[in-house]
Amino acid sequence: MKEFDISGKVALVTGGTRGLGRSISLQLARAGATVHAGYFNNETAAETFRKEVAEAGIRCLTFKANLMTSSGIQACHDQIASGRLDALVYNSATGVHKPLHDLTQRHLATVWQVNVGAFFDLAVKVLPLMQPGARIVAISSEGAHRAVDHYGAIGSSKGALEALCRQMAAEWAGRGIGVNVVAPGLLRTDTLAALPDSERRVQAEAAQSPLRRLVSLDEVARVVHFLCSAASDGIVGETIVVDGGKRVSSLSV
Ligand SMILES: NC(=O)c1ccc[n+]([C@@H]2O[C@H](COP(=O)([O-])OP(=O)(O)OC[C@H]3O[C@@H](n4cnc5c(N)ncnc54)[C@H](OP(=O)(O)O)[C@@H]3O)[C@@H](O)[C@H]2O)c1
Numbered sequence: 365m366k367e368f369d370i371s372g373k374v375a376l377v378t379g380g381t382r383g384l385g386r387s388i389s390l391q392l393a394r395a396g397a398t399v400h401a402g403y404f405n406n407e408t409a410a411e412t413f414r415k416e417v418a419e420a421g422i423r424c425l426t427f428k429a430n431l432m433t434s435s436g437i438q439a440c441h442d443q444i445a446s447g448r449l450d451a452l453v454y455n456s457a458t459g460v461h462k463p464l465h466d467l468t469q470r471h472l473a474t475v476w477q478v479n480v481g482a483f484f485d486l487a488v489k490v491l492p493l494m495q496p497g498a499r500i501v502a503i504s505s506e507g508a509h510r511a512v513d514h515y516g517a518i519g520s521s522k523g524a525l526e527a528l529c530r531q532m533a534a535e536w537a538g539r540g541i542g543v544n545v546v547a548p549g550l551l552r553t554d555t556l557a558a559l560p561d562s563e564r565r566v567q568a569e570a571a572q573s574p575l576r577r578l579v580s581l582d583e584v585a586r587v588v589h590f591l592c593s594a595a596s597d598g599i600v601g602e603t604i605v606v607d608g609g610k611r612v613s614s615l616s617v
Pocket of ligand 1: 432551
């Protein structure tokens with residue numbers, strides 16, 4: 365089915381060498397895309413990723429860029445040497461896990477800069493590289509839709525990210541560019557492991573999900589793949605929730 369085919373496409377995945385971004389980069393590259401996977405400062409993860417890619421024989425190039433700086437945004441643009449970008453996946457994020465009364469404007473400014481401001485700068489920067497049929501997919505989270513413990517800074521940034529994507533989707537549909545959001549449930553990544561109560565969160569998430577487990581990174585990556593393909597042409601400005609049914613269910617059996 366050619367509508368699902370993304371072979372020969374050029375994709376840029378931010379935060380693309382570890383965690384969910386790694387799974388997205390590998391998914392798109394295994395499907396035949398040339399993937400440019402950006403990272404910020406985790407050299408160890410980037411090196412591991414490079415070895416994995418070399419062993420798999422897929423086309424996945426890594427590059428370092430701090431998206432909080434204009435030179436980092438420029439580096440993303442310049443990385444696309446072919447001058448044509450078919451898919452931008454904005455997966456980078458940062459966070460400060462504190463209750464609102466312990467947050468400062470500085471915390472908010474940093475989180476919002478990486479999670480929303482840099483996405484805006486990058487999307488506008490690479491827009492001239494995108495032809496009709498190109499896609500933008502941003503990664504959000506549950507906190508965009510409801511209050512989550514110690515998640516005020518991140519959740520509010522993700523809410524803004526989704527609103528911005530809806531606006532982009534409407535404004536850029538006329539250019540033939542599709543913009544959508546994927547909002548995963550809790551994922552087993554380094555970020556989760558670093559939280560002091562990570563196992564409690566995993567148990568709670570699994571208990572609230574009809575699947576009785578967390579969704580996997582690959583399950584989320586496959587939805588991103590779909591949104592990067594022509595098969596998703598009719599989906600415009602939507603947020604696709606991939607949380608195993610937690611959002612739509614309150615069943616206890
Ligand atoms: N983990 C979860 O439970 C969960 C649940 C729902 C949604 N999400 C979302 O899924 C996405 C991936 O989450 P994750 O847990 O895999 O990873 P993460 O810890 O949130 O980090 C994502 C990536 O962002 C990059 N990054 C951070 N600051 C940056 C900057 N200034 N410039 C460029 N890149 C920067 C990091 O680069 P380095 O590798 O160099 O550090 C990292 O690869 C995020 O958008 C997150 O909000 C996560």
